[in-house]
Amino acid sequence: MQHSGRAAASAPHEFGNVRKLPILISLIIGAFFSILNETLLNIAFPELMVELNVSAPTLQWLATGYMLVVGVLVPASALLVQWFTTRQMFLGAMMLFSLGTLVCGVAPQFSVILIGRLLQAAGTGLMLPVMMNTILVLYPPEKRGAAMGSIGLVIMFAPAIGPTLSGLILQSLQWRWLFFMVLPFAIFSIVFAFIYLKNVSQPTKPKVDVVSIVLSTIGFGGIVYGFSSSGEGHGGWSSPLVYGIVLVGAVALLLFVIRQLRVEEPLMDLRAFRYPMFTLTTILLIIMMMTLFSTMSLLPFYFQGALGLTVFMSGLLLLPGSLLNGLISPVTGKLFDKFGPRALVIPGAAFLVIIMWFFTRVSMDTSKATLLILHICLMVAISMIMMPTQTNGLNQLPSRYYPHGTAILNTLQQVAGAIGVALFIGIMTSGQRNFLERSPDPTSPAQMSEAVVSGVHNAFMIGFGFAVIALVLTFFLKRSQGAPS
Known part of the structure; x- marks a missing residue:
């Protein structure tokens, strides 16, 4: 041991x-x-x-x-x-x-x-x-x-x-x-x-x-702050401050990983990654958190910037899907106990691929009802994947790794969320800018709305690619019976 x-x-x-x-x-x-x-x-x-x-x-x-x-x-x-x-x-x-x-x-x-x-x-x-x-x-x-x-x-x-x-x-x-x-x-x-x-x-x-605490603070804090700042009016990736903070965070994180593998009592025991289902769970959850956070960030831009909806109406459109996601989580949990992860996660990932493809086809003419249904389906797919995957991965760990496994997953989900928001908003902004550069009248409200749609399309295409990767990974998923302590 x-x-x-x-x-x-x-x-x-x-x-x-x-x-x-x-x-x-x-x-x-x-x-x-x-x-x-x-x-x-x-x-x-x-x-x-x-x-x-x-x-x-x-x-x-x-x-x-x-x-x-x-x-x-x-x-x-x-x-x-x-x-x-x-x-x-x-x-x-x-x-x-x-x-x-x-x-x-x-x-x-x-x-x-x-x-x-x-x-x-x-x-x-x-x-x-x-x-x-x-x-x-x-x-x-x-x-x-x-x-x-x-x-x-x-x-x-x-x-x-x-x-x-x-x-x-x-x-x-x-x-x-x-x-x-x-x-x-x-x-x-x-x-x-x-x-x-x-x-x-x-x-x-x-x-x-103490050294591990300092390295983890600089490492995770630097990466989360850097990626969050890149999409929040700090000059983006053209700012030396932004990429400098991310670089310092990455170096500190590398030193943190090396130290955790060498010390007798690590702050975050990365030996948990020796268990294959936990490792697969970590990768899947990173992809899912990037998809979830980015979608929740992109849709308000699309609703308000392209369709001209109010903030309150945007919130109402997103509410049913998110509520349903929460309400069916206990159901998917019980189904997981009975049938295992593959019966939920593989169909959920396939469903996610289909929904993300439909999101790449949205336009100025897409109806509110269609958007409402797409978002509901997206949230159902995510519910079928996230908790069953997370439970299955943690089940494989011996009890001595429980604190470390939960810390690893929660930390990487925060990092993935920050990276996902910055990445997808950056892609959207770039697509929006490229559209307006080719536009005959970039100051026209109609053209600016079309530019938002163009940027959202680009971002959702990357999201579609992530969904395909997640689907491929789910075929390697196996039920964990629990490891000895």
Whole structure:
């Protein structure tokens, strides 16, 4: 057994006297409101720019900073879950999130809101790995699909209703109520967890490798920040600052990987990649997160820039598909437990290829009903792939790798999301610019709308290519029965 096995948080082997449902409900309540917060604020950016008197690139730090903190904290979660109990981690995460929510609600200026957002992000960054690791410890492999499906409902349902909910709130209330309305639920989550959440692991307090923490912070933080900045008005890839930060992050990440393979007690044990289904899961999830994040970024540009829809109408068009994605996640989880991953993932990937091809054919004349149906089908396909794949990959790991496996997947999903958004928006912008350069009247509103459609087509063609790669990879998927501890 590797030394990392000693470092992993040990878990009780018998849970006969532990009520699992209250624990799962505690995790779901906390996760729902922390994840909801990720998309709740974005629609208020125009109002915040006026009230706080800041530019769009400055205000974008509220989103970039959030993603950056999550990307930096998640790698360290593999260590933290071995130093603190389940209750300590969860309650600490929710207290951080609640404090950040309060700070944002009463903030008199931009800098204070940013501090509040970073506190919220710290809570969210600690929340997801704790939630996934607890499920891995609490449920045997043959029952994890349904439990992970419940988590999938939260992960997709919360961000789906965020823009629509915030649009409704902002129609009659000030932006501060976006935080004030979340705060009571966050506090309720703390009280509920304090009563019902039980410890499912015992701290083993492994050695803290400060060098690894520094390298992971610079590596993952640099890559997430660099790619996020490239699409947010920082000069794109022509800016030395952007590609310089990414280069520094890449070098730090390489040194981090080398160190993790050499030290006795790694911060993030990359030996988990020795298990083929986990490795395949990681690749598939990276592709899926890039596809999901990029699609969710491209469609608002298409809806508003080409079709002239309002922000609220755009949110309504995206709402049914995202809600359905969350609602069927528990169903796909139960089907996974019964039939295994291939019965869901292969048809889902084939469906995704078809849907992405249809997205490459959208035009100015595409009806709202067609777009609504396409988005619903896209979300169903993603639901058939993501949670079953993730559960199957984690099932193959021995229990000593659970903290590391969840940290690896959560970290790489954050990185993939940042890269996907930057890559696809960059492709869209380039296609838009090329269209206008060939246009006889580039200032014409009609031509500018056509340019948006042209750029979206280019981006969706790359997305179609990713979907084809994902389909090929699914044929190598096999059911994991669980490895010995």
